[in-house]
Amino acid sequence: MTYVIAGGGLAAAKAAAALREQGYDGPLVLVGAEPHLPYERPPLSKSYLQGKSERDKIFVHDAGWYDEHHVDLRLGVEVTEIDRAAHEVVLSTGERLGYAKLLLATGATPRRLPGDALYLRSVDDSERIRDVLAGASRVAIIGAGWIGLEVAAAARLAGVEVTVLEADSQPLLRVLGSRLGSSFADLHREHGVDLRLGVKVEAIGGGVRLADGTHVQADAVIAGIGVRPDTRLAAAAGLEVDDGVLVDASLRTSDPDIFAAGDVARAHHPLLGAHIRVEHWANALNQPAVAAGAMLGRDVSYDRLPYFYTDQYDLGMEYTGYVRPGHADDVVIRGDLAGREYIAFWLEDDKVVAGMNVNVWDVTDDIKTLIRAATPADRARLADPAVPLTEVLA
Ligand SMILES: Cc1cc2nc3c(=O)[nH]c(=O)nc-3n(C[C@H](O)[C@H](O)[C@H](O)COP(=O)(O)OP(=O)(O)OC[C@H]3O[C@@H](n4cnc5c(N)ncnc54)[C@H](O)[C@@H]3O)c2cc1C
Known part of the structure; x- marks a missing residue:
């Protein structure tokens, strides 16, 4: 009767809590690839990156919570395979773990570019970038999306010269459109960011070389060009995957005993009448209660509207x-x-x-x-x- 959660981020930790709150008192195992207790990522590009908040503030629950709620935490361990026929997952330790119900909360991983760039997803990444900002006089940031712009703001606040390189004609163009994208361009330029729009990166190394031959000098290059949902396990197990693990409104996959929540899930949204994948904190916070209900056989569905926020300089939205x-x-x-x-x-x-x-x-x-x-x-x-x-x- 073991319930297994594959993944160790916000969605995983919230799912463990929701299962206990909703009355599940059987064996519960959370398998997380990172060596840390599950934590929240928004501060990693904001207050934590700026050195304004403490590490112990990012964790979803403290270590004692998992003991008190009898959650068997396997940290620094990966689920490497789902054996659907045997109802087992295989762990990177070699152990096989039987499951009655399995939740995939494997999140997402940054898209990468060839060359030597830094990426921001984990607390270790955030600490590395914070150290780089402390010693650099100029950084180049590839991508004017949410992460790129938040890191640009943190770098400017740290007194570092910043060049942001964006392929589109405005920052955040696809989310906000050109008029509001341009307002974010103004915000960053007013804070001294050298924002270059409509540029193509050709190579990274000792700065960035652009397709027009320009060389952007930088002590470090940080890339924020989006993420890929971590669907490898689901795809290898033959579950339906299409830019995310496809789930119905109750967050159930094409296998009735496997569910998905958070950044990895592409869920049918009853109000929007479409499958959407939401890469935001509120989704990873709230979907797990519905996934837990569905795992417990209840008739539930997730119909919250997507919600997210950002802080850049003195702008909050x-x-x-x-x-x-x-x-x-x-x-x-x-x-x-x-x-x-x-x-x-x-x-x-x-x-x-x-x-x-x-x-x-x-x-x-x-x-x-x-x-x-x-x-x-x-x-x-x-x-x-x-x-x-x-x-x-x-
Ligand atoms: C720097 C940063 C800033 C952000 N700021 C905001 C913000 O301001 N507002 C907002 O709304 N959202 C923000 N987000 C997005 C938000 O953090 C994500 O939506 C949220 O983290 C998703 O949670 P998750 O649990 O689904 O996935 P994740 O947080 O990605 O966690 C998944 C975890 O599962 C682990 N894992 C993966 N595969 C396996 C496996 N096979 N076995 C075991 N473990 C595995 C991963 O290592 C990871 O620890 C930000 C994200 C980042 C990176």
């Missing part, structure tokens, strides 16, 4: 909702875009599908209500800060 790829340019702004105090709404067929509040707080619930209403909004009222968000639907 939250983003709620989901914009289909290629649909990020129909935006209505409420507030002061230049002053970076506003809410942006993305619309499709006049309906709000996502909202981002920048240095404006306590509006996430209203944004969720607008999205869930799935009713056309009046654009003028949406843009007018004098009209309460509860009164903008047409």
Whole structure:
């Protein structure tokens, strides 16, 4: 009757807690490849990278919690194979472990480039980059996505010269569209970042060589060019995989005894009517309760709207909702875009599908209500800060 969790991040630790909270009192094993207790990653590119928070603040539970809840922790150990016929997983120690139910919470791994670059995924990576920033006078960052921009902000705050190299015409273009991408470009340029857009990296070594022949001098190169879901186990076991382990709304894979949650899962979203994979903290925090319910045979489904946040310099923001790829340019702004105090709404067929509040707080619930209403909004009222968000639907 053993339940096994493959993976040792936030989703894994939350799944262990949810199983116990929901009454599962049988044997529970969590197998995590990293040698650390499961921890949260957002601080690794923000306060922890900046040396403003302590290491013991990142852990999901302390070591005692796993003992108290009888969770058999296998750290520094990998699940190397799922033997579905035998209902067993094979560990890197050679041990075979029987499972009644198995949760895949293997997360994601940075995409890599040829050459000598640093990547940021683990606490060890964050410490290495922090040390590099302490000794460098100039770094090059490849990729102006969330991680690249957060590291750029940390580097500038550490007094390091920063060049950010981005292939698209704006930072965050695919998520935010060009108008808001350009606002993030302004933010970083105002803080002294040498942001080069529309450039192609040709080679890394002693800095970065660009396709146009330019050489960007740097003491270190840090790349943040996205992640790949860690689907190897699932694919090798013959589970359905398509940019993530495919799961239904209850987070069950194509095998009724195997489930997936967090960055690795591509789940059917009942509200959006599509499979989506969300690489964000709130998803890894909240999906496990549903996965645990499904593992215990309950009729559950995950229908929370995607949510994430970032902090860069004095900008704090939250983003709620989901914009289909290629649909990020129909935006209505409420507030002061230049002053970076506003809410942006993305619309499709006049309906709000996502909202981002920048240095404006306590509006996430209203944004969720607008999205869930799935009713056309009046654009003028949406843009007018004098009209309460509860009164903008047409
Ligand atoms: C630097 C950084 C900053 C971030 N900031 C934000 C933010 O500001 N806001 C936000 O919303 N999100 C942020 N995120 C994203 C967020 O951290 C992820 O969505 C979250 O970590 C996903 O959790 P997870 O448990 O699904 O996967 P992971 O955190 O990737 O954990 C998976 C774990 O499983 C282990 N594993 C993999 N394969 C195996 C195997 N076969 N056997 C055993 N163990 C295995 C891995 O080593 C890893 O420890 C950030 C991510 C990073 C890296």
